[in-house]
Structure formats: structure tokens, C-alpha cells
Amino acid sequence: MSPTLRTLVIASGNLGKIREFESLLGGLPLRITAQPDGLEVEETGQTFAANARLKAVAVANATESWALADDSGLSVDALNGAPGVHSARYAPTDPERISRLLDALKNHDHRRAHFCAALCLAAPGNGVLLEVQGRCDGQITRSPRGEGGFGYDPIFEVEGTARTFAEMSTPEKKAHGHRGRAFTLLEPQLRQLLLKP
Ligand code: IMP
Secondary structure, eight states: OOOOOEEEEESOOOHHHHHHHHHHTTTSSEEEEEOOTTOOOOOOOSSHHHHHHHHHHHHHHHHTSEEEEEEEEEEEGGGTTOBGGGGGGSSSSHHHHHHHHHHHTTTOSOOEEEEEEEEEEEETTTEEEEEEEEEEEEEEOSSOOOSSSSTTGGGEEETTTTEEGGGSOHHHHHHHSHHHHHHHHHHHHHHHHHHOO
16 A cells, blocks of 8 residues: 655745655655745745745644755855845846855955855644754855856865765766755654654
8 A cells, every 4th residue: 555645845836846845755745836826925034944934834834744955056155145035036137146256255365165055844733843954065256157057056166076066967066966965864863753653
């Protein structure tokens, strides 16, 4: 007999993100759904973990199902961690976000930065069930390189590889990347939770 599938709502309206979660969680006994239309959760937290928690708890309570949320972004040492939780809102488009960041760093030789992805799983009423974070360290390049990926990928050179995320294949980015690392931490813990009666 096949096990009963638990519903897991992905706390996002972004179809690309929902597909990515579906493929990452494919091996688990879950029925994955998108959050209901019209449910918007404001990201008012000061950290990636706080924003992931806000979204997961709100969506779990609104849908009365388990909910999984993520929040991610790029923090640059020389800019005191900016754009950080404001990565998506740093400028209106990806090319403008890249130009703004390169401009802000034009007089800096110290170009260390890291990506962070926080994941939070919440249950209705009970609050947070699991929280993990993945991190990827690197440097901001002087100019964009590579055609792949999205967002800040062309200007983020991954430590120890001499390549930007945009110069990597999808499996390579998953192996090195912050989101892939966060999922690697989440998966066995989620599997354990699903085994509990
Ligand atoms: P959110 O997690 O959907 O709030 O988006 C965070 C923002 O951080 C994105 O819009 C991108 O600008 C940036 N970001 C997060 N992860 C990545 C990545 O893997 N590559 C490039 N940019 C990213």
C-alpha cells in the first residue's frame, strides 16, 4: 500500500521556484502545491532566516497545511552586508542590479561576498518544524562573465573555482550553491519528520 501523501504548500507565487522545489523534493512522499493566489506575505525581517520563517508560518496558518519557504540573497563584505535581504529590490532589473553593485564596488579591492539561502518548514498552529541555511562564499568580479543562471550569477565568482555561477552548469551550481547546500541539509531531516506517525 502506498503511504498517505502529506500536503506541502510552497510559500511562493513564483512558478520557477515551485518547479525547482518540486524537483528537489521529488523523492519524498509529499503532494506539493503552490500557495493560494492573493496570499502576500511582507518580507519585513532583518535576516534571511527571519523572512523565510515569516513566510512559512503565515502560509501554514492560512492553508492549514505544512508550508516550506525560502529566502536568499547576496551579502558583500565591503558594503556591510548589502544588498542582503534587499537583494531582489536593489534595482528594478537584473542588469541594473549588477550595474549598481559593480558601481558601488568600483573603488574597492576587497570584493569578498557570500550568497545565503534560508529554508523554513512550518506547520499550522505548531510554528516552525525545521530551519536550515546554506552558504556559498566568493568574490564580486570586475565585470560580468558567463551566460547561465539568473540574478547576480555573472558577477559572483565561487571560491576555489575561478568561475562565476553563470559559467557553471546547473548540476555544478547545485553542488556549490547556497540553495543546493540548504536542501542537502533539509532533505534528511524532512524525511525523518515524514516517518513520524
Ligand atoms: P528571493 O529569495 O526570492 O527573495 O530573491 C532573492 C534575490 O537574491 C533574487 O532576486 C536574486 O536577485 C538574488 N539571488 C538569490 N539567489 C541567487 C542566485 O543563486 N544567483 C543569483 N542571484 C540570486
